[in-house]
Amino acid sequence: MRWIEAWTKIQTLFIPGVAGLREVVQGTRTTHPSDQLQCPQDFPLLLPSLILHSVSYDRTLEEIKWKLHEGQAHNALNELCQVLQSRAYMLKFKDSFL
Incomplete structure (x- = not known):
């Protein structure tokens, strides 16, 4: 999880608008307490090719x-x-x- 945290910090540094989008995406995924992200493969990376039209960068x-x-x-x-x-x-x- 340290690598994922480092990735989110660097991504937020270069693409500031991704922080709000990440909150929205994680908010929709964690509607139930049992559905919280426990596995790294379930974490949304929000790569630039995926957020092309959602966030300006x-x-x-x-x-x-x-x-x-x-x-x-x-x-x-x-x-x-x-x-x-x-x-x-x-x-x-x-x-x-x-």
Whole structure:
């Protein structure tokens, strides 16, 4: 639960409007005392992609996320290219010398 508390603090720092939305979401979930959040997987993270239309926030977060995904895609493609090149080299070597 410490990680979740740290996440909520950081999220509230960058997206201040999420605090009110979190109270609404948790208020609807805890209508009965027995339904309180006990498991971490039941905690609503309220990621920016989910709260896009509910809360206003700085759009540079979306740009940062896009750049991160673009970088990850380039890394994945580069790794795939290296694997294919090494595999092609191995096949050519086997054809030539074995």
